[in-house]
Amino acid sequence: MGKFHPNVDKYVVSRVRALESILLDRGILPADAVDRIVQMYESDTGPQYGARAVAKAWTNPTFKRRLLTNSTAALSELGLEYDQLIVVENTDAVHNLVVCTLCSCYPWPVLGFPPNWYKSPAYRARAVSEPRALLKELGLEVPSEREIRVWDSSSEMRYMVLPQKPDGVDGFTEERLLPLITRDSLIGVATPLPAGGA
Amino acid sequence: MMLRPEGYVDGIHDLGGMQGFGPVIREQNEPVFHAEWEGAVFAMMRAARARKIFNSDEMRHAIERMDPAEYLASSYYERWLAALTRLLAEKGVVTEAETGARPANRARRRAPAAGESQAVVLDRYSTAQSSFRSSNAAPAFAVGQTVVTSNERKPGHTRLPRYARGKRGVIAAQRGTHVFPDASAHGLGDAPQPLYSVRFEAAELWGTGDVDTAAPVYLDLWESYLATVAGPGGDRG
Numbered sequence: 001m002g003k004f005h006p007n008v009d010k011y012v013v014s015r016v017r018a019l020e021s022i023l024l025d026r027g028i029l030p031a032d033a034v035d036r037i038v039q040m041y042e043s044d045t046g047p048q049y050g051a052r053a054v055a056k057a058w059t060n061p062t063f064k065r066r067l068l069t070n071s072t073a074a075l076s077e078l079g080l081e082y083d084q085l086i087v088v089e090n091t092d093a094v095h096n097l098v099v100c101t102l103c104s105c106y107p108w109p110v111l112g113f114p115p116n117w118y119k120s121p122a123y124r125a126r127a128v129s130e131p132r133a134l135l136k137e138l139g140l141e142v143p144s145e146r147e148i149r150v151w152d153s154s155s156e157m158r159y160m161v162l163p164q165k166p167d168g169v170d171g172f173t174e175e176r177l178l179p180l181i182t183r184d185s186l187i188g189v190a191t192p193l194p195a196g197g198a
Numbered sequence: 199m200m201l202r203p204e205g206y207v208d209g210i211h212d213l214g215g216m217q218g219f220g221p222v223i224r225e226q227n228e229p230v231f232h233a234e235w236e237g238a239v240f241a242m243m244r245a246a247r248a249r250k251i252f253n254s255d256e257m258r259h260a261i262e263r264m265d266p267a268e269y270l271a272s273s274y275y276e277r278w279l280a281a282l283t284r285l286l287a288e289k290g291v292v293t294e295a296e297t298g299a300r301p302a303n304r305a306r307r308r309a310p311a312a313g314e315s316q317a318v319v320l321d322r323y324s325t326a327q328s329s330f331r332s333s334n335a336a337p338a339f340a341v342g343q344t345v346v347t348s349n350e351r352k353p354g355h356t357r358l359p360r361y362a363r364g365k366r367g368v369i370a371a372q373r374g375t376h377v378f379p380d381a382s383a384h385g386l387g388d389a390p391q392p393l394y395s396v397r398f399e400a401a402e403l404w405g406t407g408d409v410d411t412a413a414p415v416y417l418d419l420w421e422s423y424l425a426t427v428a429g430p431g432g433d434r435g
Contacts, residue, residue: 016235016279018297020242029245037244038237042230083328101214101359103258113230119274122219129215132410137221147412152214154357154418156329156376156393
């Protein structure tokens with residue numbers, strides 16, 4: 001579980017190749033599809049839209065309100081058309097954590113490819129029933145009095161966390177804030193990097 | 199609804215709240231694809247989806263119908279491969295026998311033609327399908343209302359996880375009208391319904407004992423999963 005390394009079983013590899021040549025022959029798979037799509041996603045820049053939205057929210061209260069209440073409009077300002085995102089805000093009273101227990105729903109357009117651990121049985125099983133213990137294992141201590149809201153994504157709506165702004169970044173521009181905003185902080189399993197720590 | 203003998207609701211994919219899986223291990227500098235074949239599976243899935251050979255709900259249901267032991271032993275893209283192979287066979291596009299009989303030669307690929315790649319157009323199309331549907335019907339439940347989830351056991355695909363069946367929660371938000379996966383996964387059309395965000399307290403879901411009571415779960419649930427609560431705790435009396 002949480003396997004990092006792919007199956008290199010010759011049987012799996014040969015099944016994939018066989019299926020690929022059949023789909024090519026039938027015209028279902030365009031001739032350049034595998035190379036182009038792989039290339040496109042391998043150059044995937046990760047959580048660039050998510051991080052940009054958070055940096056802007058930290059510096060612009062009007063944008064922040066829009067991001068939390070109408071993410072479609074807010075993302076559209078950043079050049080992204082995406083109507084399925086709900087943004088949930090971390091505060092001193094509430095920490096948010098995102099999971100998909102039934103499969104691996106994830107806001108791809110804002111966060112890029114989901115990491116393997118997000119898709120692992122261990123994360124999917126434990127995030128809903130013991131989030132505080134799980135986060136502690138992952139290095140994030142959430143005070144016992146702070147509510148942890150777990151968002152179990154159910155296929156249609158996808159979730160992103162708006163983390164709390166780190167200390168010592170007042171006056172930072174969006175560009176200076178961006179490198180502090182990690183993918184994991186947007187899922188809720190980490191806090192942003194400290195100022196000067198990026 | 200067409201009954202699928204293998205399509206149990208309480209499948210191995212329904213993992214929320216299970217114990218014994220051990221720690222969550224995060225891989226450092228994880229690549230997008232760990233091997234070439236994973237990228238090929240990803241691209242084939244995108245092409246099949248873009249050509250509407252099956253929809254995303256049918257794809258999820260195909261993964262859910264995997265043998266439980268095989269499901270847990272498989273990596274993410276192995277599960278995709280299993281679902282893709284199964285759906286292509288069920289839809290009459292490629293039989294399992296064909297896949298097995300094909301010599302395992304390297305698939306022939308060509309350099310892309312000039313101009314915009316058909317592959318890129320297909321990929322964009324496959325991701326541009328929204329589940330929102332317009333509706334004139336008013337949602338039956340209001341924010342703040344207490345509801346109880348269905349405890350009906352039936353075969354087929356659903357987005358109501360086992361841990362939240364027959365549980366009381368409070369409507370936290372209305373999410374608009376969406377394609378109903380329980381229908382869409384079985385070729386029964388969009389059958390759109392209002393969707394709600396429902397908050398469940400940890401004690402309601404997990405009971406007593408070693409339970410973190412300050413850790414509620416929010417689930418997006420379709421209207422037909424929900425019913426009003428009568429009597430104490432209900433707000434419609």
